[in-house]
Amino acid sequence: MGPxxxxxxxxxxxxxxxxxxxxxxxxxxxGSHWLSMREAVRELHARGHHAVVLSPEVNxxxxxxxFFTTETYATPNTQDEFDYVMMGQVHVLFERVNFxxxxxxxxxxxxxxxxxxxxxxxxxxxxxxxxxxLNASSFDVVLTDPxxxxxxxxxxxxSLPAVFFLRGIPxxxxxxxxxxxNPFSYVPRLLTRNSDHMTFLQRxxxxxxxxxxxxxxxxxxxxxxxxxxxxxxxEVSLVEVFSSASVWLFRGDFVMDYPRPVMPNMVFxxxxxxxxxxxxxxxxxxxxxPSMFQVRPI
Ligand SMILES: *[C@@H]1O[C@H](CO)[C@@H](O)[C@H](O)[C@H]1NC(C)=O
Ligand SMILES: *[C@@H]1O[C@H](CO)[C@@H](O)[C@H](O)[C@H]1NC(C)=O
Numbered sequence: 001m002g003p004x005x006x007x008x009x010x011x012x013x014x015x016x017x018x019x020x021x022x023x024x025x026x027x028x029x030x031g032s033h034w035l036s037m038r039e040a041v042r043e044l045h046a047r048g049h050h051a052v053v054l055s056p057e058v059n060x061x062x063x064x065x066x067f068f069t070t071e072t073y074a075t076p077n078t079q080d081e082f083d084y085v086m087m088g089q090v091h092v093l094f095e096r097v098n099f100x101x102x103x104x105x106x107x108x109x110x111x112x113x114x115x116x117x118x119x120x121x122x123x124x125x126x127x128x129x130x131x132x133x134l135n136a137s138s139f140d141v142v143l144t145d146p147x148x149x150x151x152x153x154x155x156x157x158x159s160l161p162a163v164f165f166l167r168g169i170p171x172x173x174x175x176x177x178x179x180x181x182n183p184f185s186y187v188p189r190l191l192t193r194n195s196d197h198m199t200f201l202q203r204x205x206x207x208x209x210x211x212x213x214x215x216x217x218x219x220x221x222x223x224x225x226x227x228x229x230x231x232x233x234x235e236v237s238l239v240e241v242f243s244s245a246s247v248w249l250f251r252g253d254f255v256m257d258y259p260r261p262v263m264p265n266m267v268f269x270x271x272x273x274x275x276x277x278x279x280x281x282x283x284x285x286x287x288x289x290p291s292m293f294q295v296r297p298i
Contacts, residue, residue, distance in 0.1 A: 020048075021049045023140050024142075025155075026068065026144070027145075028055065028145060036165075052071055053068045055070060058082050059082070060083065073124050082116060121153070125231060147167075153231070162244055162245045168252065176238075176239045176243075177243040189209050190209070192209050248267065251269060255270070
């Protein structure tokens with residue numbers, strides 16, 4: 001069964017007039033991630049489903065709307081800390097520096113950000129009252145962005161099926177979580193700027209870069225493994241956390257990304273990013289787009 005057929009079936013299940021409204025627990029990732037997910041939540045509401053969005057009190061874009069209910073929880077993060085770290089991520093991407101510097105800045109920024117999110121998740125999962133209420137609400141599904149694996153951990157804790165909604169995730173957690181083939185010879189790895197056609201040296205680079213990333217991923221993601229293990233009172237691996245998803249909805253397509261092997265529960269929904277399209281201004285087309293696609297020398 002192809003992914004299109006599966007997606008079609010899912011849509012029928014969600015949209016059919018015979019379907020009853022479901023209860024969806026949404027655990028979003030902050031920043032631009034939420035802006036796309038918000039459109040999906042808007043559509044779920046339009047189709048008669050009820051969404052509850054879980055959000056820390058200190059946040060950036062997750063604001064109340066009339067098409068979902070918001071549940072907030074307190075965290076030890078201050079708004080200043082949060083804004084600083086979130087904005088730090090944006091400028092790192094656009095800095096014109098050499099690769100090593102960019103790599104280092106990205107790593108430091110990621111580490112800072114992951115601490116903020118860890119504290120948020122710990123506050124959520126240790127909020128006994130809120131967890132009890134969520135458990136009693138008998139949700140049908142958890143919709144979450146696994147880049148922030150708190151939603152995946154929460155879904156496991158509440159024994160609910162999870163739907164992952166993401167642009168991507170570093171360190172191959174998606175291919176590990178779905179047991180998807182991922183050959184080094186033609187799937188370009190993060191930050192390598194390789195294409196799907198590589199020379200021998202580029203393939204070597206393709207194998208070496210993930211080793212450096214593995215370290216930072218460990219630092220960023222093992223806390224969630226620890227939280228899951230504590231909650232479920234048994235050894236839980238990161239792969240287990242990430243393999244709990246029923247469906248992975250990728251906000252991408254093979255126009256933007258190189259083709260790669262996928263599993264039947266990996267569905268590409270790149271068009272959702274165009275929900276609020278506006279014409280680009282000439283300034284944008286002239287200055288911004290070429291610089292985004294320019295391949296910088298290493
Ligand atoms: C990371 O945190 C350190 C210490 O809090 C700070 O000095 C640094 O500027 C931060 N970097 C980024 C990119 O957020
Ligand atoms: C949720 O409720 C069920 C039934 O009352 C209970 O067995 C389960 O332990 C609860 N789970 C959590 C995480 O509190």
